[in-house]
Amino acid sequence: MKRASNASFITQPRRWLTLYWRYGLWLLFASSLALLIVLGHQAAQAYQVAINPGDPELGTTFSVVVQAENAAATEPPVITLDDERRFSSFAIGANRYRALIPTSPLDRPGEHIVRVIGQEPTRNLTVWLRNRSFPTQRIRLSADRAGIEGTDYEFDRVDTFKQISSPEKYWNGPLLRPSTGRVSTPYGVRRYYNGVFAEDYYHRGVDYAAPTGTPVVAPAAGQVRLVGRVSEGFELHGNTIGIDHGQGVLSIFIHLSRIDVQEGDFVQAGQPVGAIGATGVATGPHLHWGLYVNGIAVDPEQWRSQSID
Numbered sequence: 366m367k368r369a370s371n372a373s374f375i376t377q378p379r380r381w382l383t384l385y386w387r388y389g390l391w392l393l394f395a396s397s398l399a400l401l402i403v404l405g406h407q408a409a410q411a412y413q414v415a416i417n418p419g420d421p422e423l424g425t426t427f428s429v430v431v432q433a434e435n436a437a438a439t440e441p442p443v444i445t446l447d448d449e450r451r452f453s454s455f456a457i458g459a460n461r462y463r464a465l466i467p468t469s470p471l472d473r474p475g476e477h478i479v480r481v482i483g484q485e486p487t488r489n490l491t492v493w494l495r496n497r498s499f500p501t502q503r504i505r506l507s508a509d510r511a512g513i514e515g516t517d518y519e520f521d522r523v524d525t526f527k528q529i530s531s532p533e534k535y536w537n538g539p540l541l542r543p544s545t546g547r548v549s550t551p552y553g554v555r556r557y558y559n560g561v562f563a564e565d566y567y568h569r570g571v572d573y574a575a576p577t578g579t580p581v582v583a584p585a586a587g588q589v590r591l592v593g594r595v596s597e598g599f600e601l602h603g604n605t606i607g608i609d610h611g612q613g614v615l616s617i618f619i620h621l622s623r624i625d626v627q628e629g630d631f632v633q634a635g636q637p638v639g640a641i642g643a644t645g646v647a648t649g650p651h652l653h654w655g656l657y658v659n660g661i662a663v664d665p666e667q668w669r670s671q672s673i674d
């Protein structure tokens with residue numbers, strides 16, 4: 366090794382090459398290994414995400430269930446849809462969170478981007494939203510009928526109700542039918558007014574026709590958070606009840622003849638809360654049941670037939 370200690374690498378390129386092959390390769394190997402370990406470590410700490418149902422169509426509520434790998438992570442991740450809408454997630458188990466994503470007939474069918482953003486690396490997923498055709502109605506508006514537009518008071522109170530998202534989860538299993546009446550208008554019906562397609566309109570609920578006085582029951586447990594009466598200015602909705610089922614899931618009942626609950630009451634699934642009527646703007650006695658998920662009226666039938674837990 367005497368020669369090596371006296372050697373100059375500049376004047377001895379052969380020696381330099383030998384060293385390169387001996388140590389350079391080791392360096393390359395070691396750094397690759399380090400990279401693999403880092404990548405592997407990151408993969409182990411990335412959110413595991415499941416979307417259900419995986420083949421949603423317009424009107425479907427889909428859940429995004431996120432399993433955090435890092436036990437130290439405590440903040441629930443935020444879910445975004447197409448970088449436009451943000452949804453809170455709620456803990457449903459150890460390091461496990463769920464957000465409910467509403468869709469409606471106004472959404473664009475096709476590919477959508479779901480991002481899971483939080484303490485672990487962002488996960489990006491694509492969801493294919495299937496198209497669905499909804500029945501249409503042709504409405505002829507007379508000048509006087511078009512004049513009933515509701516009061517600011519009722520719209521303010523209904524809008525405030527629709528924004529409720531409480532952390533508790535009150536519903537459990539599939540929702541119950543709130544009325545024994547036949548379905549007179551299904552969810553999602555689109556309209557033409559005087560021959561012009563109403564881009565923003567869709568029937569934001571299900572109508573059940575039954576005689577005035579027929580009981581209406583809570584489709585799931587929850588807390589009554591809205592009671593509105595014709596006498597207070599609910600001139601379009603009529604007598605109204607809003608129930609908070611928790612975590613952004615809400616029921617609204619309108620056109621009631623009778624209200625049997627008060628704001629703040631907790632109700633159980635199947636508990637009578639009021640009765641069918643034709644108050645507000647209604648052509649005949651019926652219950653309109655709107656099911657809102659994070660502010661959007663979704664198809665209640667999915668919630669009736671499936672357990673979204």
Ligand SMILES: [Zn+2]
Nearest residue numbers: 570571572653
């Ligand atoms: Zn309706």
